[in-house]
Amino acid sequence: MPKRASGRTVGGLRSLSLQAPAVTLLLLWMLIPLGMTLWFSFQHYNLLMPGEPSFVGLENYEYLFTDPSLWRAMGNTLLMVGWILVISVGGGTLLAVLFQQEFKGRGIARVLAISPFFVMPTVSALIWKNLMMHPDNGVLAWLTESVGLPAIDWFSWVPMTSVVIIVSWQWLPFALLILLTAIQSLDEDQVEAARMDGAGPVDIFRFITLPHLKRAISVVIMIEMIFLLTLFAEIYVTTSGGPGLATTNLAFLIYIQALLDFDVGMASAGGVVAIILANIVAIFLVRLVARNLEE
Template structure:
């Protein structure tokens, strides 16, 4: 028993020694930026005025938490995330069911429908800004004119809605890929048995397909929400957070404070708040996914 115990101990120590370099590098990679952000969030640090320096205490956080722009940005962020998740999950489920069926040209159609996911955010934002939503030369304006309607200046009249449309177009293929992979693992015998019992397409979708996709939907929601909290390029290219603060998210507000106001202290405090918000969301989502995996 002693030899076995000592053997296990030696094996465990060897495993720890082999893992130590990678774990140490990962900790350094994570802790140094986090530590610097925390440090600067308690400092007076302005890039335009080096004379403003020293320990600021909680002043940066107090300024941010009493700034209405922060709460508007958080509200815009949550609103955008919820709308994009709803569109991509519902659209992804419907498209997954559609592309699971046999039809002519299905391979080419699948390739085309997932292609937006491989386009860089800056490029897709430029395409939507200049080719789709342009109030004079855009495709939407042309369609409105054909229908006898007045074209809409999307980025001035509906800035946050425009961002939601662009981001949903980018992330819908991702949801489709995950959900289509999940639906292909559904047992065909189960569906055939339901059809023999008289179940129609809607009943099969509601009672068989949708419960089968529950885990995949949870994974899609978790991954997308973490990335959607950091959306920046689409806003920078199209609306620049405006008009006013109508399309300013938390990530873009941090950019405004850091690189336009040159106030690194307040921007770092905003970064800490963003980290706390992202971790709260991640904890909630991980628990939700774990609960679905257990069922």
């Protein structure tokens, strides 16, 4: 018995020594930027005056939380994330059910439906801005004018809707890919038995398909939420946060403070707020996914 215990101890120490470099590197990778962000959030540090940093305590946070632009940016962030999740997850679920059916050219249709996810965000935004939504030469302007309606200046009249459409177009294929993979594991015998009992397509979707996809939907929401909270490229390319603050989210507000106003201290305080918000959302989503996995 003592020999076995000693063997287990030596094995555990050897395993710990092998894991220590990777764990240490990971901790440094996370803690150093976080520590610097916290430090600068308590400093008055402007890039135009780099030699004059000074400790100001909570002054940056006080100014930030009394600035209406912060609450507008947080509201825009939640609004964008909410609508994009509704469109991408809802549309992805319906498309997954559709592409599960047998029809001619299904393989090609699946590839075409998933391909937008592999387009870079900047390229995607440029395509929509200059090719699809341009008020003079865009495809959507041509379609509206062909039926006698005036062209829509998307980024001036409905900027938030424009950004939501662009990002949803990019993330819907991701939801489709995950949900289509999940729906392929659905027991066809169960579906066939439901049909024999008189269940229609709506009842099968509501009581069999949707409960089966619940875990996959939770994972899709969690992954998309993490990336959508830091949405930046599409806003920068299309609206630059405008008109005014109409499409300024929290990530873009931090960019404005850091690289347009050159206020590193204020931007760092905004970064801390963003970290806290992301962790609150992550805790909620992890619990949601864990609850679905236990069922």
